[in-house]
Amino acid sequence: MKFFVDSADVDAIAELNDLGMVDGVTTNPSLILKSGRDIVEVTREICAIVSGPVSAEVVALGADAMIAEGRKLADIAENIAIKVPLTWDGLKACKTLTSEGRMVNVTLCFSANQALLAAKAGATFISPFIGRLDDINLDGMELVADIRTIYDNYGFETEILAASVRSVNHMRAAALIGADIATAPPAVIRKMAEHPLTDKGLEGFLRDWKKTGQKIV
Numbered sequence: 001m002k003f004f005v006d007s008a009d010v011d012a013i014a015e016l017n018d019l020g021m022v023d024g025v026t027t028n029p030s031l032i033l034k035s036g037r038d039i040v041e042v043t044r045e046i047c048a049i050v051s052g053p054v055s056a057e058v059v060a061l062g063a064d065a066m067i068a069e070g071r072k073l074a075d076i077a078e079n080i081a082i083k084v085p086l087t088w089d090g091l092k093a094c095k096t097l098t099s100e101g102r103m104v105n106v107t108l109c110f111s112a113n114q115a116l117l118a119a120k121a122g123a124t125f126i127s128p129f130i131g132r133l134d135d136i137n138l139d140g141m142e143l144v145a146d147i148r149t150i151y152d153n154y155g156f157e158t159e160i161l162a163a164s165v166r167s168v169n170h171m172r173a174a175a176l177i178g179a180d181i182a183t184a185p186p187a188v189i190r191k192m193a194e195h196p197l198t199d200k201g202l203e204g205f206l207r208d209w210k211k212t213g214q215k216i217v
Helices: 010-018 029-035 039-049 063-074 088-099 112-120 130-135 140-154 168-177 186-191 196-212
Strands: 002-006 024-026 054-057 080-085 103-109 125-128 159-162 181-184
Touching: 002 010, 002 186, 010 039, 010 186, 024 181, 029 039, 039 054, 054 103, 063 080, 063 088, 080 088, 088 103, 088 112, 103 112, 112 125, 112 140, 125 140, 130 140, 130 168, 140 159, 140 168, 168 181, 168 186, 181 186
Parallel strands: 002 024, 002 181, 024 054, 054 080, 080 103, 103 125, 125 159, 159 181
Antiparallel strands: none
């Protein structure tokens, strides 16, 4: 499973990228606001760090305006994936932009039917929002599993990008189900390395090592 970083924090992205933990990046208007920076400036900087797809989101609601914004965003760098919402106008924009050879990430997906439409429209990525479904007592991972089955049934090439990831359990479940990608905040990716038994074992090893009185360097 590929890891995308859901952030516009350049320093956090660079740190994870240096460790080989970044296959791409997703941003949205809320993350741009949190960064406090100009969308073009910060997106260009992220694209220079990461070789994989960097999703930049349109804010228009009509298809023609989405297409215009998408083309503008795509001019920032060659690895831009244009992010459009899963609305009828978003699907129209997706079809046009993918027909022009651009990567398109169709976002705010909450049903298998929506995901099927996005694949038919030629989406590069479909982003089912796991955490937001969990928030209303629905199983976000069940949606990912349904999309995986549908796409595999018909050989759709659209990649499943598990989004709205809130925890390490979400990451594990997405990998088990077979999501192509999971996008998560830097803190969630870092937390995947943590386990209390690892900490306990390390504490014991270091305590015993100290008793030997030896040094390695």
